[in-house]
Amino acid sequence: xxxxxFVTCLVDLMRPRIGFSAxxxxxxxxxxxxxxxxxxCCGQPAYNSGDRxxxxxxxxxxxSEFEDCDYVVAPSGSCAGTIRSHYVDLAGDExxxxxxxxxxxxxxxxxxxxxxxxxxxxxVPGSYAGSITYHDSxxxxxxxxxxxxxxxxxAQMPGVRLREMSGAEDCCGxxxxxxxxxxxxxxxxxxxxxxxxxxxxxxxxxxxxLGCMLNIEGKLSRMGAATKVLHVAEVLAGNLDQEER
Amino acid sequence: MQVRSMxxxxxxxxxxxDAQLQVNLGRxxxxxxxxxxxxxxxxxxxxxxxxxxxxxxDLTLGDLDLWLERFETEATKRGATVLWARDGAEVCQMxxxxxxxxxxxxxxxxxxxxxxxxxxxxxxxxxxxxxxxxDLGEYILQINDNEPPSHIIAPVFHKSKEDxxxxxxxxxxxxxKTDIQEMTREAREVLRPHFLSAEMGISGGNFLVAETGSVxxxxxxxxxxxxxxxxxxxxxxxxxxxxxxxxxxxxxxxRLLPRSATGQSISNYFSLLTGTARSGETDGPAHMYFILVxxxxxxMVGGEFAEMLRxxxxxxxxxxxxxxxAVGGHAYGWVYPGPMxxxxxxxxxxxxxxxxxxxxxxxxxxxxxxxxxxxPLPELLRRLREKQVEQRLxxxxxxxxxxxxxxxxxxPAWYALATKWAVRYLNWLAGGRAxxxxxxxxxxxxxxxxxxxxxxxxxxxxYAERQAKRGAR
Numbered sequence: 001x002x003x004x005x006f007v008t009c010l011v012d013l014m015r016p017r018i019g020f021s022a023x024x025x026x027x028x029x030x031x032x033x034x035x036x037x038x039x040x041c042c043g044q045p046a047y048n049s050g051d052r053x054x055x056x057x058x059x060x061x062x063x064s065e066f067e068d069c070d071y072v073v074a075p076s077g078s079c080a081g082t083i084r085s086h087y088v089d090l091a092g093d094e095x096x097x098x099x100x101x102x103x104x105x106x107x108x109x110x111x112x113x114x115x116x117x118x119x120x121x122x123x124v125p126g127s128y129a130g131s132i133t134y135h136d137s138x139x140x141x142x143x144x145x146x147x148x149x150x151x152x153x154x155a156q157m158p159g160v161r162l163r164e165m166s167g168a169e170d171c172c173g174x175x176x177x178x179x180x181x182x183x184x185x186x187x188x189x190x191x192x193x194x195x196x197x198x199x200x201x202x203x204x205x206x207x208x209x210l211g212c213m214l215n216i217e218g219k220l221s222r223m224g225a226a227t228k229v230l231h232v233a234e235v236l237a238g239n240l241d242q243e244e245r
Numbered sequence: 246m247q248v249r250s251m252x253x254x255x256x257x258x259x260x261x262x263d264a265q266l267q268v269n270l271g272r273x274x275x276x277x278x279x280x281x282x283x284x285x286x287x288x289x290x291x292x293x294x295x296x297x298x299x300x301x302x303d304l305t306l307g308d309l310d311l312w313l314e315r316f317e318t319e320a321t322k323r324g325a326t327v328l329w330a331r332d333g334a335e336v337c338q339m340x341x342x343x344x345x346x347x348x349x350x351x352x353x354x355x356x357x358x359x360x361x362x363x364x365x366x367x368x369x370x371x372x373x374x375x376x377x378x379x380d381l382g383e384y385i386l387q388i389n390d391n392e393p394p395s396h397i398i399a400p401v402f403h404k405s406k407e408d409x410x411x412x413x414x415x416x417x418x419x420x421x422k423t424d425i426q427e428m429t430r431e432a433r434e435v436l437r438p439h440f441l442s443a444e445m446g447i448s449g450g451n452f453l454v455a456e457t458g459s460v461x462x463x464x465x466x467x468x469x470x471x472x473x474x475x476x477x478x479x480x481x482x483x484x485x486x487x488x489x490x491x492x493x494x495x496x497x498x499x500r501l502l503p504r505s506a507t508g509q510s511i512s513n514y515f516s517l518l519t520g521t522a523r524s525g526e527t528d529g530p531a532h533m534y535f536i537l538v539x540x541x542x543x544x545m546v547g548g549e550f551a552e553m554l555r556x557x558x559x560x561x562x563x564x565x566x567x568x569x570x571a572v573g574g575h576a577y578g579w580v581y582p583g584p585m586x587x588x589x590x591x592x593x594x595x596x597x598x599x600x601x602x603x604x605x606x607x608x609x610x611x612x613x614x615x616x617x618x619x620x621p622l623p624e625l626l627r628r629l630r631e632k633q634v635e636q637r638l639x640x641x642x643x644x645x646x647x648x649x650x651x652x653x654x655x656x657p658a659w660y661a662l663a664t665k666w667a668v669r670y671l672n673w674l675a676g677g678r679a680x681x682x683x684x685x686x687x688x689x690x691x692x693x694x695x696x697x698x699x700x701x702x703x704x705x706x707x708y709a710e711r712q713a714k715r716g717a718r
Binding site for chain 1: 254257258261567568570571572604605606607608609610611613614627629630631632633634635639643647648650651653654655657660664667668679680682687688689690691692693694695696697699700702703704705707708709
């Protein structure tokens with residue numbers, strides 16, 4: 001099974017550790033993983049900003065890089081969701097393109113969804129001890145149905161104590177460029193999310209998307225809270241130490 | 246109603262700083278969200294009902310002209326007069342003309358969002374006809390110097406009980422009351438003489454049933470019945486998209502509307518009003534008019550925003566919207582707030598008059614998930630963003646930034662170089678700390694939160710190194 005890892009631009013820039021964690025998890029599940037060196041961005045910022053031309057150009061680039069893989073996996077519900085739910089729309093009526101995009105969409109997965117439902121990973125490599133709560137990212141949850149998958153994987157680790165917070169499915173206020181255009185509103189929404197996290201009284205909040213991660217981490221830091229913010233991939237892979245690659 | 250949506254961002258800022266408003270908005274969860282979640286469990290298959298409702302709305306809107314003609318025929322047969330208004334100005338003129346024809350000096354009103362669109366109260370006042378709002382929320386707004394509503398179902402959602410108590414004491418010249426029931430009783434006592442003396446009643450319409458020429462009204466206070474049955478003249482003002490074919494269809498939609506709106510299995514009052522009073526009937530008006538309004542709706546039929554016409558005005562989208570929950574309805578600047586307003590305002594009032602609204606959404610799709618007629622609101626917001634780009638309505642700085650990002654992202658070598666230096670720059674800014682408190686390139690971000698520092702090197706650098714090492718081994 002040849003799996004293309006779509007690292008995503010935010011992981012590339014901000015948290016390489018999460019990319020290596022995803023790689024480790026996929027390899028543990030027995031996949032042959034390829035990481036196309038030319039990959040950059042899925043085009044979501046352009047698409048959500050109403051810039052179809054630029055979004056389409058990037059979608060075609062992703063298509064050419066990953067078309068040969070059996071599956072495409074991203075450690076992000078939002079990037080996987082863009083490919084899976086919107087590339088066909090972006091293709092428009094360019095001859096043959098929509099059909100190729102549809103094939104790509106059908107084989108694109110969010111990481112935990114892929115590990116549970118396709119690769120059927122039996123034993124996660126990491127170990128984690130502590131109390132956590134899980135934040136469901138909007139695109140993963142409402143576009144791809146990612147809800148039970150990360151919880152099932154985390155439950156494989158005996159030291160994990162999952163305590164659900166109130167409003168786990170509520171948006172954290174990130175919204176991509178929304179957070180840069182309407183910073184005050186975005187931060188106010190993040191504050192509610194962080195209050196729910198605080199009320200859960202856990203060591204760490206675990207999630208599956210970099211956008212939410214940066215937003216929640218930044219807000220918790222501003223609030224002076226000590227709760228850790230962890231990506232589900234790094235927890236499952238046991239890659240919490242920055243040096244381990 | 247005057248469009249003030251251009252000031253969304255500034256007004257949102259004021260609303261975020263209003264501590265009392267924030268407390269009031271905090272009630273959305275228990276008042277609407279939790280109740281709806283509970284109420285939809287009554288239905289054996291809520292999702293299938295949503296699907297059926299979507300389909301029946303689409304089918305009707307596909308032949309909208311035919312169903313409107315059928316409605317006109319059936320309503321006319323039963324003694325009503327059907328008038329067609331192109332816009333708000335025509336609505337006002339028609340109502341004034343009807344009022345003059347019947348010698349009307351006072352009008353009682355049940356809630357009608359269309360009359361808000363048209364600015365009807367001001368027009369009536371100027372024409373010497375006194376409008377009296379009788380929905381409790383709308384009444385409160387009217388006596389508070391015609392304040393606009395902040396929610397389509399709960400117009401005074403932004404107010405506290407204490408606000409209303411002070412307003413009543415000031416307006417009614419009575420001792421202030423603190424108990425909600427007592428305040429409601431006071432309002433009823435003030436309104437009763439108006440119900441008895443008004444010569445005309447104006448209502449909105451939740452649905453128009455084509456096969457019987459009826460209007461369906463969903464209310465919780467009973468004022469709707471007084472307004473529509475006591476005066477000699479009843480005027481229904483509603484949008485052309487509200488028509489549905491049959492009573493059976495009405496039953497389908499009524500399973501969804503109260504549950505989605507207020508979490509009720511059925512509203513306290515449900516009225517189906519058909520025609521004028523026939524001879525021997527003691528109830529009902531002698532004259533019944535329907536003013537069916539276009540106001541931008543006809544242009545949407547068959548177009549890329551046609552799905553918005555399915556809307557049954559339940560308000561679930563705003564109740565569940567994180568942005569609405571944070572800033573409330575007034576920031577949106579026109580009749581309809583929340584996601585529905587962010588789609589309708591640009592379409593009805595001009596895309597250039599509501600630039601911020603389609604942008605002021607996280608696209609979390611909580612609205613799309615709860616919409617009882619499955620309107621893909623985030624998709625429609627995204628389409629409006631595309632229109633803004635096509636019509637060159639976005640700021641140059643934003644266009645430049647996006648074009649630059651996309652240009653670089655399409656050229657892997659440039660991208661590798663740019664990101665390599667970007668993370669080093671961010672790391673230098675962080676200066677060893679885990680977070681950057683002020684980020685010059687993204688000032689909005691660090692208004693209310695820090696920006697986490699990157700690890701230090703990009704994945705592509707580290708991965709290339711790792712592959713090189715493995716190759717050497």
